[in-house]
Amino acid sequence: MDIEQKQAELIDHFVNQASTLKASAIWPLIIEATSHPSLFAFSEILSTPTVSELEGTENSLCLDVLRLFAHGTWSDYKSNAGRLPQLVPDQVLKLKQLTVLTLAEMNKVLPYDQLMQELDVANVRELEDFLINECMYAGIVRGKLDQLRRCFEVQFAAGRDLRPGQLGNMLETLSNWLATSDNLLVSIQEKIKWADSTSELDKKHQKDVEDRVEEVKKSLFLKVS
Helix, strand or coil, X not given: CCHXXXXXXXXXXXXXXXXHCCHHHCHHHHHHHHHCCCCCCCHHHHCCHHHHCCCCCCCHHXXXXXXXXXXXXXXXXXXXXXXXXXXXXXXXXXXXXXXXXXHHHHCCEEXXXXXXXXXXXXXXXXXXXXXXXXXXXXXXXXXXXXXCCCEEEEEEXXXXXXXXXXXXXXXXXXXXXXXXXXXXXXXXXXXXXXXXXXXXXXXXXXXXXXXXXXXXXXXXXXXXX
């Protein structure tokens, strides 16, 4: 089973579970979802009525934790650790994996020093073990560990949940790209037309030259005769 199919099945499972629970009973499910070794997308769970209705209630921290796993990083958790529940080890691991995905979205060459700082990793050996065992073997990233340049070259990274407002930015970027592509296409078409017209002029010039050569040949033939 590929990672996308597994994700879809897990999302359906947790969405269905969340839909049947009361707000007071949602926290264990959130812990289970954010600890699951094969789940890396949480926006569908966030959008279930039981979860979204936690906003402004005494259980709103559950919503904050789920948002953290949907859009945040390990650094975000450390910055807000004083008001958020303590994470269990599997949640810590998951959030660090998600942090790698976020960094890979922004840059395809990740310096070891940056990764060690963002993941609270003490040395290169520990970092490379994490990238190999917890990221590449998990199928969420593919890449090359460059010990000489002290960096991780990302070849593939699974996508994370879209952050609020990110879809609009993506659509704007796509629209700009399409407009640029249209302009480029018009420019190419104009150059093709120019090349075609130039080719026609060249052909006409060549024919004129050939005609003149023929005339000269005939003139010389007549003189010889």
